[in-house]
Amino acid sequence: MILVTGGAGFIGANFILDWLRASDEPVLNLDKLTYAGNLENLASLQGDARHLFVQGDIGDRELVGKLLAEHRPRAIVNFAAESHVDRSIHGPEDFIQTNVVGTFHLLEETRGHWMGLPEADKAVFRFLHVSTDEVYGSLGPDDVPFTETTPFAPNSPYSASKASSDHLVRAYHHTYGLPVLTTNCSNNYGPYQFPEKLIPLMILNATRGKPLPIYGDGMNVRDWLYVTDHCSAIRTVLEKGKIGETYNVGGWNEMPNIEIVRTVCALLDEMRPDPAGPHERLVTYVKDRPGHDRRYAIDAGKIHRELGWKPDETFESGIRKTVRWYLDNMAWVEHVASGEYRKWVDVQYGERGAVSGER
Structure with a gap:
């Protein structure tokens, strides 16, 4: 069995x-x-004995x-985190409690558990910490992409x-010998993403004929990773890292x-x-958020060289699958958007006139 923390979230x-598509090994969530x-x-997974959920x-x-x-x-994969920049600006305490104090606990x-295991079990145990490229800060237009030593x-x-949690994980390996692994990913997109993030927010707003809010000049650059590619990378690191x-x-x-x-709008077209015209007509530029990082870029060469992993999806194939999934699952989207998310959008509209879900 593996323990997955934060297993009801997007990633x-x-x-x-x-x-569970690839293995019958049970998951404690x-x-x-x-x-x-x-x-x-x-x-x-309802009724599937391989999935045990604990709130x-x-x-x-x-x-x-x-x-x-x-x-x-035999392993812990730690996804549990508060992960939205806008929310952290509005209320940082939850991020400190979950991402720093929670990771420490x-x-x-x-x-304590690992130290009490028999030697054979200790040798194969792993703690994999899932983190973000945002710990590295912001890049200029001509800077080389982030590497693991940035x-x-x-x-x-x-x-x-998240940087604090990464440091704690590293320290627990070097101080106590805990067998840890860390992954730092770029912006994920794909099915089941909460509609405060850029791509699902744009799809949701466009289908409702609402403005598509873009921070600043829209030229903030991110590296985009289809979520199932991220999942395969984590499996690879857990197995071979x-x-x-x-x-x-x-x-x-x-x-x-x-x-x-623009790509999302073209796919929706x-x-x-929309009988009213191309979806791109809804694009609306809004005031930039405080401290908005200009560019992230990941050099994923190490995981390819050492572990043989590379993404299967291009952006063109991944974004097409994503838009199709949201259009086919609008009941899920509407249900999510009718709850706490709506309250959050109201808060953000009150502060800056709109909200963008980009990380």
């Missing part, structure tokens, strides 16, 4: 679905079910210790909290935000034409 849920955690993401917080040491003792997972319970320079409360190492995971798809939105 965590996709990872569990992907894992611990998720707090905050606003972005949604068990509907895992509805296809709880990685910061609840008593619960985590009990789960480790009872289920004795999870590491402490994991260390110094950390986080610029938002979110990225600072060298203990104590970090692996950057990217899609080799560096694009400015405005081009992402093709798949669901």
Whole structure:
């Protein structure tokens, strides 16, 4: 069995679905079910004995210790995190509590569990920490992409909290010998993404005929990674990664935000034409957010050279699958958007006139 934390969120849920498509090894899923955690993401696993869900917080040491003792997972994959930059600007405390304090408590319970294992089990145990390229800060237009040795320079409360958690994971390996692995990924997109992030927000707004808000001049650049490619990278690192190492995971798809939105609009024009005209007419430029990083770019050469991983999807194939999935699953989208998300959009509209979901 493996323990997945944050397994009801966007990437965590996709990872569990992907894992159980490829393997019969059971998954223990611990998720707090905050606003972005949604068990509907895992509805296809209802009644599947390979998936055991427990609602709880990685910061609840008593619960985590009990789960480790009872289920004795051979690995932990830690997705649990607050992950939205705009939310971290509006309310940073939750990010410190979950991403820093929560990771610390999870590491402490994991260390105690690991140290008590028989030597054979200790040797194969792994703690894989899923992080972000945002810990590296912002790049200029001509700077080389981030590598695993790029110094950390986080610029938002979110990225600072993730950088802190990365440092803690590294320290627990070097101080206590805990067998850790860390992955730092670029912007994910794909099915089940909460509609505050750029791509699902654009799809949702466009289908409703609402403005498509773009921060600043729209030229902030990100590298885009299809979520199932990210899942395959994590499986590869868990299986083959060298203990104590970090692996950057990217899609080799560096694009400015405005081009992402134009591509989504063109696909919507093709798949669901609007009688009122091309969807790009809805693009609206809004005031930039504070401290908005200009460019992220990932050099994913290490994971390719050392572990043989590379993404299967191009941006063109991945974004087409993504738009199609959202159009085919609008009931899921509308259900998510009718809850806490609507309250958040109201807060953001009140502050800046609109909200963009780009990380």
